[in-house]
Amino acid sequence: MLGGPEAEAFRARPAVTGCAIILRSHIGHKRADRKLSANADDRLDHVKRSPPMCGRYRLTRRRLAEIEQYYGIDDTAGLEVCERQFNIPPREMAPIVLGAKGRRRLMAGLWSLMPPWAEALEHVNKVSTFNAKAETLLQRPSFRNAFLKRRCLVPAEAFYEWVGPKGKKQPLNIARRDGKLLSMAGLFSFWKPASSKGRPLLTFTVVTITPNRWMSRIHDRMPVLLQDDEVDVWLNPAVSDPDRPGSFLKAPPEDFLESHAVDKNLLNSGLIDAPECAADTGVDYEPLLRTRA
DNA sequence: CCAGACGTTGTT
DNA sequence: GTCTGG
DNA sequence: CCAGACGTTGTT
């Protein structure tokens, strides 16, 4: 797997882009239909549209071999469309681990879950679906069936989180203390427009939970980070405790993670995808952390 | 019943 | 498709 | 997630 042709394709991404660019050109192309829902949106004053958490992370190609080894991947597909590595934002393509039928596949997916009834990719510009709250997975039409039947892993070297007041936001790199890969709990779907005869688009979301004590200094949500022995259970719903399907949706141990400051000029815009995004700037962010109640 | 939403969490 | 709001 | 834009026409 280490030096296979697909691995090569993954490393040497083509100059001419694939789906990602096509997707981007589709998303946001049509805006006329927003007028139709404007009145309805105005009435939803209890549903605020705001940025969710866990909205940026890192997964680099140089660790592909480790990814394959760590998850026991026996097949990879379409990874060349994953353009981002060091600074991956929502609605970009990124690799996820599917565990269907005992096989572990690493496939490129769009970071924003498309529900089956969505008519067009613009859906993800109207309804935020790149995070899903663990507490309400069974209640949300957008996530319920995916939670019951279509779970995945979202592998990450680190995720980024911001601390401090608006205008002075300081990004932090949050990773495992032991240096291993993070396994964020995810849900996936294969989506295509009703009229389309093309190949469906794989899409995914990252499940979030209330944070542990360590993480609560930084934020009031965190991604569900599966422990090594929870990965199989998550991927295979049939094995999950049927009475408490979400019993392993919990925050990790207090000593699981570590953090360091990263360059806000590189991270904040979302445009830059460079190796330096991971570098510790040495900035003292302690004063920016939340004071616990 | 029909119409319309369907989602996240920060900040003041 | 399924749920909520009216 | 944050940064940065924020617009129009017609027609079926």
Place this chain on the structure above:
DNA sequence: GTCTGG
């Protein structure tokens, strides 16, 4: 303020 783009 709210949406899109990356």
